Amino acid sequence: MFGFKFLGNTPVPHRKNTAAMPAVRLPVHKEVLLHVAQHIGAPAKVVVKVGDEVKVGTLIAEAGGAVSAPVHSSVSGKVTKIEKLMCYNGQQVDAVRIESDGLMTADESITPPDIHDLDSLIEAVRASGAVGLGGAGFPTAVKLAAAKNGNIKTVVINGAECEPYITSDTRTMLDDTDSVVYGVKLLLDNMPTVEQIIFGIESNKRECINKLSEAFKDNAKVKVKALPALYPQGSEKVIVHNTTGIAVPTGKLPAECGVIVLNVSTLAFIARYAKTGMPLVERTLTVDGSAIAEPKNVTVPVGTPISYVIEAAGGIKDGKSLGKVLYGGPMMGVCVCTVDDPVLKTTNAITALDVKDSNPPAETACIHCGRCVAACPHSLNPTEFARALNVEIKEDRMAKLQATQVLSCMECGCCSFVCPAHRPLIQNNRIAKAELKDYLAHQATLKN
Amino acid sequence: MEKLIISTSPHLYTNVTTKTVMRDVLIALLPATAASVVFFGLRAALMVLICVASAVIAEALFCIICKRPQTVGDLSAAVTGLLLALNLPAKTALWQCVVGSVFAIIVVKCLFGGIGCNFANPAITGRIFMLISFGAVAGGSDTVFADTVSGATPLAAIKAGETDLPSLTDMLIGNRGGAIGETCAIALILGFVYLVLRKVIHWETPVIFVGTVFVLSLLVKQDLTAALYQVLGGGLLIGAIFMATDYVTTPINRAGKCVFALGCGIITVLIRFWGSYPEGVSFSILIMNILSPYIEKWCAKKPLGGAKNV
Structure with missing residues (x-):
C-alpha cells in the first residue's frame, strides 16, 4: 500500500480492557514524592528547601543541563523532606516530599505563555517540564530544538500504543481531541518548515482513527495512518519507517532524517500548557494487569504513590497476590521495588502482575528456530549477540559485537517474547550494548 | 507486604515452547505413521515403537551418565526416533533399529552438546549410517497389498530401466515399495499443512x-x-x-x-x-x-x- 513492508510482526496480546473507560480524576493523596530525574538526561536541581510553602505548578527543581527538564510541584502544601532516593533507572537522585493541604491552589505566577514562533514554542515547552509521555521521557524541548536548523519536514504523532493493557493515549485521543487538534495547529503555525504531520495509530483503535480523521479532514497537511496492530508499532524508528518509509541510520536520531516523533499525549499536554500555562503536574495512566481487581484509567498528580492508584483500581483481585509492579506495560515496563514509589511524568500505566505471571519461565537450549530473527523489527540476529559475548579476548569480543550491530537494538523485547526456549536474549543485548558503548567511549578518549 | 519480584523486561512470554513445537511435529507425523501401519502392517508399528523407545532411553541415559539436565521432556528425542523409523523399510531388523536410533541420538546429537548443538540432522545421519552399515536398509519393502514380491522401490526400478511401475494414484496414496513412512504422499502433505498452519x-x-x-x-x-x-x-x-x-x-x-x-x-x-x-x-x-x-x-x-x- 505504501510501497514498503511494515516493520513489526509480533502478535503480542492486546488486552486493552480499559479502552472504553474515560480517565477518572482521583481525590488528591495526602503526600506526593517528586523525583528530580523523571526524564532522560541530567537530573534537575532542587530549588526549594524543607518547610517551603508550594502551590500547584510552583517550580521545585530547575533543569540541570541542556538535556534536562524542570520539575514542578503537583499539589499545594508544604515541603516536608528532601532525600536521596533510587529512581526508576537505578540512579540515586534527590526526591522532594510534599505534604498536600488538599486545596490544590494554583501558583499565582501561572499565565499562558506567549507562543508566536519556533523559539518561543521551544522556550515554552522547556519551561513546561514536558518530557516524552509515551514512557521514554526524552525532554520534548530538546527534540523540538532540532527544528531550528530548518530541515524538519515531517512530524510523526505516535498514537500507536502497542503495549498490552495501556489505553491512556487512546483516552487522550478520544476525550481530549480538542487539545490534540490545537497541538497540531501550534506545530504547524510555529514550525514553518514542517510540510506534513502524520498520526500513526494501530488499527485496533478504530474509534481514535475515525475521530482524528474527522477532526483533520479539512487539513491537507495532516494524515492519519492506520498501522497494523502488531507489536512494536510505537517504537520510534519503527513508526518513522511505517509512516514515512524512512529507515533512520543506526546511531542517528530521526531528526537527522528530517523527522520528529512526538507522543500524542505529549502533544495534547503542550496544547493544554499553551492555553493555561499549567506545567506538567498531572498524569493520566492506565492501572491494569492480572493482579488488579477493577482495571481503569485514572488522572492523578505526578508523585502520587503507586499503592494509592492500585487501591483506587479496586486493589488486588481476590485469590491473587502481587508479584510484580511495572512502570509501563509488560513488554518494556520497568519493575518498581516497592509500591511506595511514585507515579512519574512518564508513567503511562501501572501494570500489576499476579505472582504466577511474574517469574520468567525456565530457560532451555536454543533450538535455532529463527523466531527471534523473524520477529526483530530491526532485522538483527539476537542469537549472534550471545555468541559474540562469549568470545574470551576483549578486542575480539568487541569486534564481533560491532559486526552484529547490536547498538541498533532498541530493546522492544520481541525476541525474548517469541523465544520458545525462553533464552535471555534481550538481557544479553543489554549487556552487550553496555559493554560495547563503554568500550567505544574509551576508544574515543584514547584517540583524543 | 511481601517483596516484589524484580526482573528486566519483557514480562510477557509466548506460550510456544520447545516442547509444544516438538509435540506439533509429532502430531504432524501421525497421518504418515498411521499410513505406515496400513501399508506395511504391524511390523511398522513395532519399528516405530522400538525406534522411539530406544531414542528416548538413549538420551535419558546419556543425560544421567553425563550428569546433564534431563532433556527427554522436550520430546525432541521422540521426534528423532519417529522420523528414523519412518525412513526405514519394513524389512529392517529390529536390532538394527535400536543401533540406528542410539547412533542418531548419542553420536550425532548428544556428543555434540545435545539439542540445539548438533550440526547434522540426527535422523538423517542415523539413516545414512544404517544405509552404509546394513544392506537391508537400502531399497524398500513391498506393501502388504503387493501381489508380487519385488522389494524394489519405484526409484530403483526407474534407475534399473524397468517400466513396470506402480500407478501414480498408488504413488499418491502410498501403495508402493519404500521406507514405511515415506510412501503415503497424502499423509505427509497433511502433516505439512498442519505445521504451516501452526506456524512451526x-x-x-x-x-x-x-x-x-x-x-x-x-x-x-x-x-x-x-x-x-x-x-x-x-x-x-x-x-x-x-x-x-x-x-x-x-x-x-x-x-x-x-x-x-x-x-x-x-x-x-x-x-x-x-x-x-x-x-x-x-x-x-x-x-x-x-x-x-x-x-x-x-x-x-x-x-x-x-x-x-x-
Whole structure:
C-alpha cells in the first residue's frame, strides 16, 4: 500500500480492557514524592528547601543541563523532606516530599505563555517540564530544538500504543481531541518548515482513527495512518519507517532524517500548557494487569504513590497476590521495588502482575528456530549477540559485537517474547550494548 | 507486604515452547505413521515403537551418565526416533533399529552438546549410517497389498530401466515399495499443512525443495509423468517437509532457508540421475546441513538503517 513492508510482526496480546473507560480524576493523596530525574538526561536541581510553602505548578527543581527538564510541584502544601532516593533507572537522585493541604491552589505566577514562533514554542515547552509521555521521557524541548536548523519536514504523532493493557493515549485521543487538534495547529503555525504531520495509530483503535480523521479532514497537511496492530508499532524508528518509509541510520536520531516523533499525549499536554500555562503536574495512566481487581484509567498528580492508584483500581483481585509492579506495560515496563514509589511524568500505566505471571519461565537450549530473527523489527540476529559475548579476548569480543550491530537494538523485547526456549536474549543485548558503548567511549578518549 | 519480584523486561512470554513445537511435529507425523501401519502392517508399528523407545532411553541415559539436565521432556528425542523409523523399510531388523536410533541420538546429537548443538540432522545421519552399515536398509519393502514380491522401490526400478511401475494414484496414496513412512504422499502433505498452519515451519523450504526436484527432473527427462514419479518416489516429501525444515541444522533466516532448500533440490537430482544411489534426499540434506552456517552468514539481512552484516 505504501510501497514498503511494515516493520513489526509480533502478535503480542492486546488486552486493552480499559479502552472504553474515560480517565477518572482521583481525590488528591495526602503526600506526593517528586523525583528530580523523571526524564532522560541530567537530573534537575532542587530549588526549594524543607518547610517551603508550594502551590500547584510552583517550580521545585530547575533543569540541570541542556538535556534536562524542570520539575514542578503537583499539589499545594508544604515541603516536608528532601532525600536521596533510587529512581526508576537505578540512579540515586534527590526526591522532594510534599505534604498536600488538599486545596490544590494554583501558583499565582501561572499565565499562558506567549507562543508566536519556533523559539518561543521551544522556550515554552522547556519551561513546561514536558518530557516524552509515551514512557521514554526524552525532554520534548530538546527534540523540538532540532527544528531550528530548518530541515524538519515531517512530524510523526505516535498514537500507536502497542503495549498490552495501556489505553491512556487512546483516552487522550478520544476525550481530549480538542487539545490534540490545537497541538497540531501550534506545530504547524510555529514550525514553518514542517510540510506534513502524520498520526500513526494501530488499527485496533478504530474509534481514535475515525475521530482524528474527522477532526483533520479539512487539513491537507495532516494524515492519519492506520498501522497494523502488531507489536512494536510505537517504537520510534519503527513508526518513522511505517509512516514515512524512512529507515533512520543506526546511531542517528530521526531528526537527522528530517523527522520528529512526538507522543500524542505529549502533544495534547503542550496544547493544554499553551492555553493555561499549567506545567506538567498531572498524569493520566492506565492501572491494569492480572493482579488488579477493577482495571481503569485514572488522572492523578505526578508523585502520587503507586499503592494509592492500585487501591483506587479496586486493589488486588481476590485469590491473587502481587508479584510484580511495572512502570509501563509488560513488554518494556520497568519493575518498581516497592509500591511506595511514585507515579512519574512518564508513567503511562501501572501494570500489576499476579505472582504466577511474574517469574520468567525456565530457560532451555536454543533450538535455532529463527523466531527471534523473524520477529526483530530491526532485522538483527539476537542469537549472534550471545555468541559474540562469549568470545574470551576483549578486542575480539568487541569486534564481533560491532559486526552484529547490536547498538541498533532498541530493546522492544520481541525476541525474548517469541523465544520458545525462553533464552535471555534481550538481557544479553543489554549487556552487550553496555559493554560495547563503554568500550567505544574509551576508544574515543584514547584517540583524543 | 511481601517483596516484589524484580526482573528486566519483557514480562510477557509466548506460550510456544520447545516442547509444544516438538509435540506439533509429532502430531504432524501421525497421518504418515498411521499410513505406515496400513501399508506395511504391524511390523511398522513395532519399528516405530522400538525406534522411539530406544531414542528416548538413549538420551535419558546419556543425560544421567553425563550428569546433564534431563532433556527427554522436550520430546525432541521422540521426534528423532519417529522420523528414523519412518525412513526405514519394513524389512529392517529390529536390532538394527535400536543401533540406528542410539547412533542418531548419542553420536550425532548428544556428543555434540545435545539439542540445539548438533550440526547434522540426527535422523538423517542415523539413516545414512544404517544405509552404509546394513544392506537391508537400502531399497524398500513391498506393501502388504503387493501381489508380487519385488522389494524394489519405484526409484530403483526407474534407475534399473524397468517400466513396470506402480500407478501414480498408488504413488499418491502410498501403495508402493519404500521406507514405511515415506510412501503415503497424502499423509505427509497433511502433516505439512498442519505445521504451516501452526506456524512451526515456513512453507518455503518444502515447496522450494520439491519444486526444484520437479523442475529439474522435467528438464532432464522432458516428461511430466517421469517428473511426478521423481516427486512422489523416494523420501523426497518426508525429507522436504520434516527433515529439511529441522531448526537446528538449517539456516536461521528465511532467505537462508530458501537457499538451503534450493541446494537440497539440486543435489537430490544430481544423485538420483547421475550418482550411484537411486535416492539422494538424505545425502543432499546432510551436505546442505554442513553448508548451513555459511548460507546463514551470506543471507543475513541488512539491519534497519544499518550496514550490511560484515
